[in-house]
Each structure stands twice: as C-alpha cells, then as structure tokens.
Amino acid sequence: MARYTGPKNRICRIFGEPILGSGKSLGKNSNPPGQHGGTRKRKAPSEYAVQLKEKQKAKYTYGLLEKQFANTYVEAARLKGATGENLIKLLESRLDNTVYRLGISPTRPAARQLVSHKHIMVNGEVVNIPSYFLKPGDVIELKPKSKVNETVVSFIRGKNPRINWVEWNEKDMKGTYLSHPERDAVPENIKEQLIVELYSK
Known part of the structure; x- marks a missing residue:
C-alpha cells in the first residue's frame, strides 16, 4: 500500500x-x-x-x-x-476521506487502514480501495463482523456537525454520502x- x-x-x-x-x-x-x-x-x-x-x-x-x-x-x-x-x-469524495469525515476513524491514515483491511462496505459490498470515489447517495458502513469488533468500534467518534455533506446513523453504524461538498464548507x-x-x- x-x-x-x-x-x-x-x-x-x-x-x-x-x-x-x-x-x-x-x-x-x-x-x-x-x-x-x-x-x-x-x-x-x-x-x-x-x-x-x-x-x-x-x-x-x-x-x-x-x-x-x-x-x-x-x-x-x-x-x-x-x-x-x-x-x-x-479529494473529499474518496472513500478513505469519507470514512474519516463520518467519524468512523480519528485520522485519514487510520481510515485508509480500515478500508484496506476490508472493514468498510459501500452499498452492501466490501470495498478495500481507499481511492474509491463515492457518488451522492452511496451508503458507507462497517462490515457486520467489524461492528462487534471492540478495537474498531472504540475509534468511532461520530461526525463533526459542520460536515453537512455526509450523514451518520450512530445506532446502525451507517453513513450516507449525501452530495459533493461546496468549497466553502470544506474546512x-x-x-x-x-x-x-x-x-x-
């Protein structure tokens, strides 16, 4: 990698x-x-x-x-x-960046590792390519086994409320890439x- x-x-x-x-x-x-x-x-x-x-x-x-x-x-x-x-x-629509934006991982390198190690699913399919470009409406979630992995779950912090182009469901550990962000919204x-x-x- x-x-x-x-x-x-x-x-x-x-x-x-x-x-x-x-x-x-x-x-x-x-x-x-x-x-x-x-x-x-x-x-x-x-x-x-x-x-x-x-x-x-x-x-x-x-x-x-x-x-x-x-x-x-x-x-x-x-x-x-x-x-x-x-x-x-x-750059913002990359899968590793979106995993970071959703708060599933604390840093982009950590998000990249989660994706590469096949912990992340997109629209129900495991995707292990960090550079995978998401489209509006794509659903990102942890793999079922990863949802009960204490180490993986311990890093989840939830998304920053200012990041309004993604949505995170804490109960289901599932997020949605709502739209491509406007430049002014990217910090x-x-x-x-x-x-x-x-x-x-």
Whole structure:
C-alpha cells in the first residue's frame, strides 16, 4: 500500500499547520525544519515555490502520492466547472476521506487502514480501495463482523456537525454520502487556485 511513512512532525513544521498527526511539535518549535532553524535567513519564495508548496500541502493532507494526485487533477480538469473546486470535491469524495469525515476513524491514515483491511462496505459490498470515489447517495458502513469488533468500534467518534455533506446513523453504524461538498464548507486550509496555476504551466 503506497503511502507516506516519513516523520509527520517534520511535515507539520514545513507548513506550520497540524496537517499530519497532532502537530504537538508546533507549540515547542514552529520553525521550519533545517539547519539553524529560525535563525537562518530565508529568501522570499518564488511564485513557483508558493504554488508547489500548496500542492504538497494538499497531497499530504489527503494522503496521496504524486502520481495519484496528478491523476486526480487530470480528472478534475476534465469535469465541468472550476477545476480547483472539482479537485477538492474529488479529494473529499474518496472513500478513505469519507470514512474519516463520518467519524468512523480519528485520522485519514487510520481510515485508509480500515478500508484496506476490508472493514468498510459501500452499498452492501466490501470495498478495500481507499481511492474509491463515492457518488451522492452511496451508503458507507462497517462490515457486520467489524461492528462487534471492540478495537474498531472504540475509534468511532461520530461526525463533526459542520460536515453537512455526509450523514451518520450512530445506532446502525451507517453513513450516507449525501452530495459533493461546496468549497466553502470544506474546512481544509488549501488554496486550490495555486494548484491549478502550478499544473497550468
């Protein structure tokens, strides 16, 4: 299973945001990684560097590798509408991200693991592909055996009430992907227009 396995706190320090892990290190040392830390003189980043950093932030946030992200962008560009908004909608409609949004797992990496280990069903069928794109109306739930697995159930927290494009039934441990989210509703601090500009070069 291809995924980022490097130091998470380093990534948090690069972007100055807890996009991976808890971001505990940001309180102690918020300087970017590298020799001399905050005392190092840094040049103002170029336009390309700013665009690249934004793309990297989106990649790490949603847990994609370079080729996966590029393919998702190509699909977003093919769809009607603003490419940047389409990109966010596609990233949010991934199965692993939706499992995270429903509160079935505390983090996206944990959600990815649940999907890969065949704990998740979509419309009554087991799906073990984290990048599976959901459509409005799709029903996501734990497999019957997983619903009685104490370890799996202990991680369920329920969805954030601000996430209004998914619905979670706590009693049945079942959720529904209601619709693709509007950009304003997605809380991630990503400037998708910079990503579009990067790929448009």
